[in-house]
Amino acid sequence: MTLPLNPAMAATEAPPVMEARRWIQGVTFPADRPLINVSQAAPVDPPPLALRQAIADAALTNDAAHLYGPVLGLPALRAEISAQWSKAYGGTVTPDQVAITQGCNQAFTSVLSTLAGAGDEVILPTPWYFNHKMWLDMQGITTVPLDTGVTLIPDPQAATALITTKTRAIVLVSPNNPGGVEYPAEVMAAFRDLARAHGLALIVDETYRDFDSRHSVEIGGRPHDLFTDPDWADTLIQLYSFSKAYRLTGHRVGSIVASPERLAEVEKFLDTVAICPSQLGQIAALWGMQNLSQWVAGERDEILARRRAMVEGFQQLDGWKLLGCGAYFAYVEHPYDIASNDLCKRFVTDLSLLMLPGTMFQPEGSDAGKRQIRIAFANVDLAGIAELFRRLKSFRP
Structure with a gap:
């Protein structure tokens, strides 16, 4: 016997980031071409040490925190x-x-x-x-x-x-x-x-x-x-x-x-x-x-530097079009006769790149979504961004 399921929940798409993570399950990436993950817009580093110390102090000494x-x-x-x-x-x-x-x-x-x-x-x-x-x-x-x-x-x-x-x-x-x-x-x-x-x-x-x-x-x-x-x-x-x-x-x-x-x-x-x-x-x-106002200002400067690197990189990448770039994201249009959801899966196996297709951000069946890709660059340093563009240049559909 199958338990009831709310029809609205059943009609809701699966979480895109979780779906993309399934694309890399079981994939072995070459030692000289490790995975570059630009799929999720979330910091991967912990808070600065002073903030972690403040959290620890509160956990130990502030009873109300619990x-x-x-x-x-x-x-x-x-x-x-x-x-x-x-x-x-x-x-x-x-x-x-x-x-x-x-x-x-x-x-x-x-x-x-x-x-x-x-x-x-x-x-x-x-x-x-x-x-x-x-x-x-x-x-x-x-x-x-x-x-x-x-x-x-x-x-x-x-x-x-x-x-x-x-x-x-x-x-x-x-x-x-x-x-x-x-x-x-x-x-x-x-x-x-x-x-x-x-x-x-x-x-x-x-x-x-x-x-x-x-x-x-x-x-x-x-x-x-x-x-x-x-x-x-x-x-x-x-x-x-x-x-x-x-x-x-x-x-x-x-x-x-x-x-x-x-x-x-x-x-x-x-x-x-x-x-x-x-x-x-x-x-x-x-x-x-x-x-941490000064620390956050430094973080913003670093993100803006990576943004500049993304803009410069797409200026040198034939056929690609940079539609928007700021905060953590570059949103682009690819030049290939392949739907972006299929292309992004190819990038995993062919380039060791994980990014999200525009089909995850557009209405079902959208032609624009099939041509678009989101790249979350905030967790990739300048050397990583340079490597990302090197791999994109090497792609052969």
């Missing part, structure tokens, strides 16, 4: 985010407009749970972040794709034509995963105005904000002006992850910035799925925010 905490997160961390965000974005964010979650994916799922249900619609620019699409599918929410074309920048006017009475939100990711592009401030403002005019939520996922080439508190730069609007909370919901900046992937710490009224609804979701965020992870995030 107990349930507030559902919406530690007050000190919420206050720190509100202060730093207000400074960085030139607007006003208060502590009661901040909530802490078990990673940014949980931030997204909790926010969407307050906004939409089965039968509703949410607009996602394509190529999309696959976990966003997966959650909508699991909930029976219709994903409405917004094609971004060759620029990978979504067009507010094109989005207008997609809005119906069932639309509940528009989701933007900037710097973009998978596209790498940084959305211009005027585009973000236009989407804010569009969402407000139609009574929709504008969800802005800024997981990679620390690696935006325009974002540096030290030089007074900021990627957008959304928080300078005194009424931002009536439309804007911002998501963030501490995983990338402080290498806290295993501690699962993210955040939501939204109206207190929205967070009161979010609290219902969080209380039922996690009760509270990880205490040690929150302590680590707070310590990092208060002590």
Whole structure:
């Protein structure tokens, strides 16, 4: 006898990163051509030693670190985010407009749970972040794709034509995963105005904000002006992850910035799925925010150097087209008469390269997806990037 299966779950695609990992199972890579894994956008190194020491000290001496905490997160961390965000974005964010979650994916799922249900619609620019699409599918929410074309920048006017009475939100990711592009401030403002005019939520996922080439508190730069609007909370919901900046992937710490009224609804979701965020992870995030600004600036400089190497490499690679490059990602169009999902499997065996095909980021059957590939270069140093291009140049279809 087969147990019941939720049809929406059955219709949801398998996790792409896990699927790609299966491609390398049982494969023996030559000693002179070890695997270069550019499939996942997650730090592989542990946090800096001083941060690990802070976590260890808290585990040993702070009894509260091992107990349930507030559902919406530690007050000190919420206050720190509100202060730093207000400074960085030139607007006003208060502590009661901040909530802490078990990673940014949980931030997204909790926010969407307050906004939409089965039968509703949410607009996602394509190529999309696959976990966003997966959650909508699991909930029976219709994903409405917004094609971004060759620029990978979504067009507010094109989005207008997609809005119906069932639309509940528009989701933007900037710097973009998978596209790498940084959305211009005027585009973000236009989407804010569009969402407000139609009574929709504008969800802005800024997981990679620390690696935006325009974002540096030290030089007074900021990627957008959304928080300078005194009424931002009536439309804007911002998501963030501490995983990338402080290498806290295993501690699962993210955040939501939204109206207190929205967070009161979010609290219902969080209380039922996690009760509270990880205490040690929150302590680590707070310590990092208060002590590692210069270290994070150095990490950003290193990522920007790798970004430059990717741009230069594709300028010298015949037939390939670099569509977007930034944060952790290069998003490219390959020149071969082979669908990207098959081509990426060939790269594993022929080149010892693991990367994700555009078919994982586009609607099923998308011709664009068959021509596109995402390369997550953040975990590959400059020598590794040079070797990646050497192998791509040697490929013979």
